[in-house]
Amino acid sequence: MALDIGALSPDFSLANQFGETVDSTSLSGGSVVVFFPFAFSRICTDELGELRDNLGLFDAAGVTLVAIAVDHKYTLRAFAETNDISFDLLADFWPHGSVTRAFDAFDETHGYAERISYVLDGRGSVRSVITSPHGQGRPIAEYSQALSSVEDAL
Template sequence: MALENDTQAPDFELPNQFGEHVRLSDFRHKKPVALVFFPLAFSSTCTSELCELRDNLALFADKSIELIGISVDSKATLRAFAEKEGYAFNLLADFWPHGAVA
């Protein structure tokens, strides 16, 4: 399902790289959220794109935008990926059922 810009995404809950459950609706009426879907942790393209976001995280923070990455990788894979690349934002695991949110 494709959404237009500024369209409210359906609510979902997924675990982050630390196993904490993150629910999209927890941010509603508090701050805007930028959802970034990426297919595979550790791939060169995804790493490059997420590193660009990491390096410009202040731009999101300055506008009080919550940045959230979502992939079909497991929590353990996302944790290792975040630690290796220094990502200081939530990476959510849409692992099982595989891609149910994405």
């Protein structure tokens, strides 16, 4: 399940991997919010590494990339340092998964984030949703297609 196209994204405020607060109001100009199950898992490491390697795609579209997991900020910091990730990794650790739930991206059975990405315009409206089945990463080509739709709205 995911938020509908055109829906307003929920407001949030979470700590990044450095303990700095990042809130939804600081993501003006459009954003891509990537939910991922766990730092250090094979698929998540590959997926976030691919996003890292393609940051120019997001910069060219004028959007901010953030990724959210239910991991602790210290886990996310170690993950970012190990994998040379420079974009914000946000910890939805406590209350466990509250922001992830608000975005309809929480797997209640397993207690972690589903693989759902939202492309948001400058008003916080959902312009595109990118998902993948359990055990598969989201292809970077889908981000490229989704970003072209939001560039027109910025």
